[in-house]
Amino acid sequence: MIINRPEKPAGLYIHIPFCLKKCGYCDFLSFGGSEEALRERYARALVRELSLNKERRSVDTIFIGGGTPSLLRADHIAEILKAARAAFSVQEDAEITIEANPKTLDQDKLRAYRKARINRLSIGAQSMDDQLLAFMGRAHSREDFLRNYRSARDAGFENINVDLMFGIPGQTRKAWRSSLSQIIGLAPEHISFYSLQLEEGTEFARMYRQGEMDLPPEEEDRAMYHEGIGMLKEAGYIHYEISNCARAGRECRHNLKYWSFDEYLAAGLGAHSFRYKQGRARNLSQLEAYLKAAEEGRLPVDEDAYERETEKDYMGEYVFTALRKMEGVSFSDFCATFGKDFFQVYSGSRKALMDYKARGLVELDETGFSLTARGIDISNEIMAEFV
Numbered sequence: 001m002i003i004n005r006p007e008k009p010a011g012l013y014i015h016i017p018f019c020l021k022k023c024g025y026c027d028f029l030s031f032g033g034s035e036e037a038l039r040e041r042y043a044r045a046l047v048r049e050l051s052l053n054k055e056r057r058s059v060d061t062i063f064i065g066g067g068t069p070s071l072l073r074a075d076h077i078a079e080i081l082k083a084a085r086a087a088f089s090v091q092e093d094a095e096i097t098i099e100a101n102p103k104t105l106d107q108d109k110l111r112a113y114r115k116a117r118i119n120r121l122s123i124g125a126q127s128m129d130d131q132l133l134a135f136m137g138r139a140h141s142r143e144d145f146l147r148n149y150r151s152a153r154d155a156g157f158e159n160i161n162v163d164l165m166f167g168i169p170g171q172t173r174k175a176w177r178s179s180l181s182q183i184i185g186l187a188p189e190h191i192s193f194y195s196l197q198l199e200e201g202t203e204f205a206r207m208y209r210q211g212e213m214d215l216p217p218e219e220e221d222r223a224m225y226h227e228g229i230g231m232l233k234e235a236g237y238i239h240y241e242i243s244n245c246a247r248a249g250r251e252c253r254h255n256l257k258y259w260s261f262d263e264y265l266a267a268g269l270g271a272h273s274f275r276y277k278q279g280r281a282r283n284l285s286q287l288e289a290y291l292k293a294a295e296e297g298r299l300p301v302d303e304d305a306y307e308r309e310t311e312k313d314y315m316g317e318y319v320f321t322a323l324r325k326m327e328g329v330s331f332s333d334f335c336a337t338f339g340k341d342f343f344q345v346y347s348g349s350r351k352a353l354m355d356y357k358a359r360g361l362v363e364l365d366e367t368g369f370s371l372t373a374r375g376i377d378i379s380n381e382i383m384a385e386f387v
């Protein structure tokens with residue numbers, strides 16, 4: 001497989017799989033109701049896993065995600081970051097993010113994060129409507145979020161992301177606009193907004209199947225999305241990825257790696273990594289097996305999940321992820337990465353792209369192509385052309 005890209009600093013994702021309780025819609029690898037002793041054991045296993053890494057790879061973003069990383073004690077987070085700094089060459093100006101649930105934050109924790117040189121906080125507000133929060137099974141209230149948002153600013157966080165959801169059963173467009181405008185009023189540097197999806201195995205999927213819950217119609221969901229983008233742009237945010245807006249220069253550097261075919265490393269339960277030479281790998285996702293492997297000094301990689309992909313797979317992923325960015329696919333970058341002209345590989349897709357362009361769904365010129373606002377609504381169909 002030929003990937004011509006020069007080695008750049010990688011991102012590092014660290015997974016913390018514990019939450020206060022499981023939200024009704026969530027299918028992430030996370031568990032509610034854990035004991036402090038188990039979380040402590042997990043933190044030690046993570047430190048051990050990180051210490052097994054000997055390559056000293058240069059890293060310029062770290063993302064501590066979950067689950068709810070802020071459920072761990074702050075001193076455990078500091079130890080994990082210390083181990084990451086010992087294992088990798090973490091750049092001075094690295095973007096270091098931690099995800100937090102408002103119910104699990106307080107001033108001391110936020111100050112401890114700053115002391116550990118975490119410089120970006122991602123808070124899962126999801127909604128500013130207490131009834132909807134309760135319906136979704138969220139552990140926090142609007143007031144919990146507002147209190148901790150202010151505390152984060154007081155603690156010195158100058159780069160905050162707020163996660164919001166729309167298309168929640170029972171949510172009106174007015175309620176969505178109200179949540180979003182309250183968040184815009186706080187002026188976070190970054191806002192992520194996701195449409196609620198029904199995922200197999202979740203409580204919401206069960207409720208839907210048994211007729212206990214309705215989803216908003218597709219047109220309503222799309223209307224909320226476009227209304228949200230309009231409000232964010234009007235407030236001066238840049239819409240840089242399908243579900244993400246930021247102030248100029250505050251785009252999430254870590255997540256951009258996923259959408260830019262950059263390499264990332266991973267630590268923690270079920271975490272995924274991607275390296276050009278080795279392909280994609282995944283850590284063990286059974287908690288006891290992961291803990292045991294790390295405690296015994298073995299890298300907790302799931303050998304069965306190791307993927308060695310073909311060049312065609314890589315190209316498809318490149319296009320699929322690049323299309324999530326509003327700047328879309330660059331033909332020159334594609335060629336620089338794979339050493340092949342885009343239409344030499346996707347000659348059969350030229351006509352489809354021209355048709356999408358004629359229908360106002362993509363913008364296409366000699367430099368590349370991207371989705372238009374209407375194209376985003378059928379992004380899966382357009383992306384499927386390349387995978």
Ligand code: SF4
Nearest residue numbers: 019022023026066067
């Ligand atoms: S807090 Fe986040 S990770 Fe945890 S259950 Fe809720 S949605 Fe899932």
